[in-house]
């Protein structure tokens with residue numbers, strides 16, 4: 001299977017190179033200034049056949065696996081504006097190991113109304129299907145070309161009805177994923193609207209007062225990671241010991257990712273099942289986690305602190321939670337503008353910085369409403385109320401907020417304590 005991974009990666013990277021080369025090379029411009037197109041999927045398949053004939057290593061591999069890599073590339077290329085991943089890029093050994101297998105079984109295809117699907121000549125169209133044998137309640141097996149039957153652990157009660165599946169090798173573990181798009185989860189009859197405020201201290205505060213936390217590594221596990229990293233750092237360069245220690249640290253780190261993913265899946269399913277409409281505050285996580293490093297000429301300040309905060313933000317799985325909720329409840333997820341959601345009083349609508357006493361405490365200076373700061377923010381999100389972009393000039397109930405630019409309504413900023421950094 002590692003050989004399949006190598007072939008798939010090699011073919012993918014060739015495709016990347018072809019497209020990158022065609023984009024840059026001036027020689028590929030026609031006299032009228034238009035660009036010659038990079039080879040499409042069909043042309044690449046012909047080229048692959050030629051390459052397999054000339055290259056013994058590639059020829060020894062499975063043609064379907066290699067062709068599916070090209071198909072994956074074509075799909076990634078077409079979806080570069082919508083997938084969120086952008087232009088397909090290089091795959092690296094040990095990091096992006098995986099390949100797609102197309103099912104060997106042929107089954108008749110049907111139209112959506114149940115009538116058999118016919119081609120132009122009036123013949124039945126046959127589709128591909130994966131053959132899965134269930135061995136017992138826990139285990140099933142699937143046929144992988146060149147490897148025979150491969151067993152895998154069942155994580156669902158029903159067997160998937162898939163045309164293809166993908167095998168990946170991550171963190172020393174083999175994974176199998178069947179390409180099936182499940183039906184969206186139906187909305188509950190109550191039509192409840194829920195707002196979610198995402199934060200670092202509380203991963204997701206819900207407007208009904210629940211506080212959900214994404215599991216992270218325990219202190220002991222973090223200490224173990226540091227231990228292995230320390231041992232690796234002290235081991236002689238290029239030694240087996242060094243590699244082994246780094247591998248141990250990597251395995252522990254993978255645990256955190258697995259936990260986060262698991263939590264996001266479970267939480268998003270819960271949200272899709274119990275809530276009619278889910279509102280998130282709109283966060284630009286990419287901008288929020290931008291490095292503070294700066295340039296050589298203008299180095300940034302508090303780079304280490306910002307890096308730590310970025311790590312904490314990314315460890316919460318904010319983006320994944322929203323994305324998976326959207327997948328499971330399409331059309332029932334909304335984004336609410338984030339500014340001032342944490343400073344607005346959810347009871348009277350007053351926006352003032354002083355209302356937020358600390359990270360956790362919210363006491364409205366106008367009406368005296370007291371609440372957990374994150375719950376207050378999520379209530380604002382639930383009603384779709386970010387706030388006005390600047391403090392209001394007119395007095396509401398309970399006094400005038402100074403209308404000086406941004407001075408009054410800002411998120412609480414950290415106050416420097418202890419030894420000054422500069």
Ligand SMILES: [Zn+2]
Pocket residue numbers: 345346347348349350364365366367368369
């Ligand atoms: Zn209030």
